[in-house]
Amino acid sequence: MRQLVYYVAVSLDGRIASPTGDFEAFSVHGDHIDMIVNEWSDTIPKVGLDALGITADNSRFDTVLMGWNTYAAGLSATDNPYPHLDQYVFSRCRTNNDVPGGITITDRNPEDVVRDLKAAGGGDIWLCGGGILASSLVNEIDRLVLKVNPVILGAGKPLFEAGTYDPRTFELTASTPYHSGVVVNEYARRVEGTATA
Template sequence: MRELVYYVAVSLDGRIAAPDGTFDAFAQSGDHIDMILREWTDTIPAVGLEMLGLTADRSRFDTVLMGWNTYAAGLHVTADPYPHLEQYVFSRSREAGAVPAGVTLTGCDPVDLVRELKRRPGAGIWLCGGGRLATALAGEIDRLVLKVNPVVLGAGRPLFDDADGYRPRDLHLESSVPYGSGVVVNTYVPAA
């Protein structure tokens, strides 16, 4: 069965973006970037792949899920960030015409969609963000991969963003890899 992987950069204080929605405080260079380019190529937006001369082979992921705010963060660059992936953007307030043909805008229950996607053949499903969508899907997340950046934002968008909708869940640290850049990549799976 396909896995839902919440793969995201995060600050030491659990923020996935600054209060204005930007994430440029996270390390943009260093040895962890080499690892991302090598092992997580499917998560690089098309504009980045083109600039770097890389090709996403869809071996890790073939589907990406985003909340509207995560999707909108890149609209100044492109409205079709991951054309190499099946793209789903969750919003209950946007009209279908707000996204191009290669992006599926949906107001459906994210849990229902993820369960349906998991039943289909294919590679992994990448939960790109944001915190509200992650909270809705917390019980469906099979792997949590955090690129922990050595920065404290103090405020901003949290990793999980809905105190009323989230229930504690024990996780097991599967691996932790520190990089010279100061970024530490921690991988967690649900505790047995």
């Protein structure tokens, strides 16, 4: 069954962007970038794929979900960031008239959308961000892949927005440090009733 994977860069203090929504504190150089290019090319926007002269193979994902603010953060580069994926942007005030073809704007309950996508089958679903959307999908996230950057932002957009949801437990399944200082931690949702190692 396809899974919802929250794959995102994060600071040591749990921020996925600065207070203004930019990602400039996260390094785009180093050996962790080679890993992204080789193993996670589906998550590279078209402008990056074109600059690198590569194509995404959709081996990880065929769908991406993001909130409007996450989508809007890249508008200076392109209005269609991931044409190789089915793109869903969640917004209560925007419509499909605000985006190019190939992107679906929806104001539906994110959990309902994800359940429908999971039931439809296909490749895994990438939760691109942001923290508000992640919080609304906390019950549907199957895996976390966190690219932990060696920086403290002090303020900014959190990995998960504060909420009233029950605690969720994940198991660490892999942790890979890179010379750049980035550590990629992978977690799987712990199934209730199973013991951790």
